[in-house]
Amino acid sequence: MNLFFLNIDPNKIEDSITKNTSAILATHVYGNPCDIDKIEAISKKYNLKVIYDAAHCFGTKYKGKSVFSFGDVVTTSFHATKLFHTVEGGAVFTNDLKVLHKMEYMRNFGHDGPERFQGVGINGKNSEFHAAMGIVNINYLDKILEKRKFQCLQYYKHLSNFVKFIIVNENCHYNFAYMPIIMKNEEEVIEIITNLNKNEIYPRRYFYPSLSNLGYLKSANQTPVSESISKRVLCLPLFHTLSSSKIKLICEVVKSSI
Numbered sequence: 020m021n022l023f024f025l026n027i028d029p030n031k032i033e034d035s036i037t038k039n040t041s042a043i044l045a046t047h048v049y050g051n052p053c054d055i056d057k058i059e060a061i062s063k064k065y066n067l068k069v070i071y072d073a074a075h076c077f078g079t080k081y082k083g084k085s086v087f088s089f090g091d092v093v094t095t096s097f098h099a100t101k102l103f104h105t106v107e108g109g110a111v112f113t114n115d116l117k118v119l120h121k122m123e124y125m126r127n128f129g130h131d132g133p134e135r136f137q138g139v140g141i142n143g144k145n146s147e148f149h150a151a152m153g154i155v156n157i158n159y160l161d162k163i164l165e166k167r168k169f170q171c172l173q174y175y176k177h178l179s180n181f182v183k184f185i186i187v188n189e190n191c192h193y194n195f196a197y198m199p200i201i202m203k204n205e206e207e208v209i210e211i212i213t214n215l216n217k218n219e220i221y222p223r224r225y226f227y228p229s230l231s232n233l234g235y236l237k238s239a240n241q242t243p244v245s246e247s248i249s250k251r252v253l254c255l256p257l258f259h260t261l262s263s264s265k266i267k268l269i270c271e272v273v274k275s276s277i
Contacts, residue, residue, distance in 0.1 A: 023201060024186045025049065025248065029057035033065075042068040047086060050075035050196040052188045055089050068092070077103040078164050078194035086191075087112045092122075097153065102163055102196055105153035108145040164194060166259055171195040173263060174255060177270035181277060197225070198255040202277070205250040211276040212253065220269055225254045 025048045032043060043062055045053045053071070062069045069089075073079075074096035076086045087093045093112040097105040113119050121138075124131060129140030175184065183201040187193050202208050208224065215222055229249040231242040255269055 023183055024051070024188075026051060026053040027058075029054045029061065032058070032061050036065055036067070040065070040067060042070055042091075044070045044072070046072040046074075047076050047079070049185060049199055050077075050079050050194045051185060052076070052079060052081045052086055052191045054188070055081055055190075059089070070094075074109070075101070075196045076194065077101060078160065078196075080192040081188070082190050083192075088114075091115065092118060097149075102167065102194060103153070103156055103160055105145060105149040105156070108149050163259060167195040167257065168193075170257060170261055170266060171198055173266045174198050174270065177267060178273060181274050196257075198257045199225070199252050200255060200273070201248065202251045202253065207277050208251060208253050211273050214272050214276045215269065218268070218272060220256060220272065222256060223254045224249075224252070227252070 027045045043058055045058060047053055058069060061067070068091040071086070071090040071093045073086050073093050076095060079086045081089065087095065091113060094109060095112075096109045097103065097107070098109070099106050111122055113122070124137040125140045126143030127140055128142060129136040129138045131137045178200065185199055185201070202211070212222060212224075227249045229242060229245040230236070231240070231245060255273070256265075
């Protein structure tokens, strides 16, 4: 598995399966699909469910199909920072009607009528305002995806000899949701951030720190790859009105910093 694929390594999944394992939970990091075929094969071999975190994946396809059509349950985000958004909220997908009905109860306090409950739930419903925002935004999705690809290709052109990029799954039609670069060490990342900030440009260390370092996960397994990458990855600015001249300026600052 190439280190810069950044997703779960399917070759290591089987070694982690125990008698208590009930599901494989995998994230399509930065909208880049996991090795879905291998994960599906493992899940069938061990009779496990597959849950995908596809928060970044709106517009991404895998072998010609929406990424949301794979797995037992798939989640995505409609937060305002995403390519398609409803200001806040998200969605869950499943082809299992029983699971769908259970999730419907869960998002509505567990209600099954005014005085009946089907279990524990939350208030996970979006408002009409959120729906209206989504209906408006989806009309522009093709233009957004086209513009985002154009912007990322400019970053690739300017920085290809200076930084490392993520390796995108060859079976996917990528949505170019983010512009992560991977540096040799954390010191380079900090230097780039400092110099960009001096120019009122604000990149993001996304994801940082590695989730395995969070205080409430003291019993977590060692994750050396995640910990290494999280210190060395930096997402450069991407937004619809970002101009080519600004991208060039950002790239010049990055190059001068390393």
